[in-house]
Amino acid sequence: MSNVLVTYFSASGVTKGIAEKIASENDYDIFEIVPEEIYTPEDLDWTNKNSRSTIEMNDKSFRPPIADTTDVSGYDIVVIGFPVWWYTAPTIINTFIESVDLSGKAIKAFCTSGGSGIDKCVSDLASTYPDLDFKKGLRLTGSESSDKIKEWIDD
Numbered sequence: 064m065s066n067v068l069v070t071y072f073s074a075s076g077v078t079k080g081i082a083e084k085i086a087s088e089n090d091y092d093i094f095e096i097v098p099e100e101i102y103t104p105e106d107l108d109w110t111n112k113n114s115r116s117t118i119e120m121n122d123k124s125f126r127p128p129i130a131d132t133t134d135v136s137g138y139d140i141v142v143i144g145f146p147v148w149w150y151t152a153p154t155i156i157n158t159f160i161e162s163v164d165l166s167g168k169a170i171k172a173f174c175t176s177g178g179s180g181i182d183k184c185v186s187d188l189a190s191t192y193p194d195l196d197f198k199k200g201l202r203l204t205g206s207e208s209s210d211k212i213k214e215w216i217d218d
């Protein structure tokens with residue numbers, strides 16, 4: 064049996080609900096990636112080119128500071144959940160990835176979104192971190208069966 068850690072970032076609660084469900088149903092440990100400065104609804108306004116999220120996502124080298132990190136050394140599989148922002152993972156996911164040692168671990172990314180898929184998110188992360196082992200990702204809406212999610216994690 065593999066040791067699984069579920070990590071996630073969630074700005075408005077959707078990803079959080081799904082991550083908590085995955086962790087509680089399977090008895091996995093869970094870690095929330097919390098920004099040092101919480102995103103306000105104004106920060107998340109993607110229709111405003113001057114909002115915090117728009118400005119941040121226009122500079123893919125920016126790393127939004129996180130309040131805390133965690134020890135991933137005891138896990139074989141690290142799940143990373145996030146909302147899609149501008150067709151990819153929010154850069155706070157990069158902050159987290161760079162704060163831990165994920166080498167040798169199977170990384171399983173899942174996203175929630177308004178419709179955008181996970182594949183570009185995973186390929187963007189894989190090209191930024193070519194030495195890490197990103198497995199096939201999954202876009203979740205909350206209506207998927209627990210079995211389907213478990214199968215994806217165990218695959």
Ligand SMILES: Cc1cc2nc3c(=O)[nH]c(=O)nc-3n(C[C@H](O)[C@H](O)[C@H](O)COP(=O)(O)O)c2cc1C
Binds near residue numbers: 072079108117
């Ligand atoms: C700044 C920003 C950019 C977004 N960009 C996309 C996008 O490119 N494609 C998409 O389908 N949804 C996009 N969304 C919608 C979110 O991915 C979706 O609402 C997600 O489920 C929110 O998750 P959360 O509540 O865990 O933060 C965006 C939302 C925000 C705030």
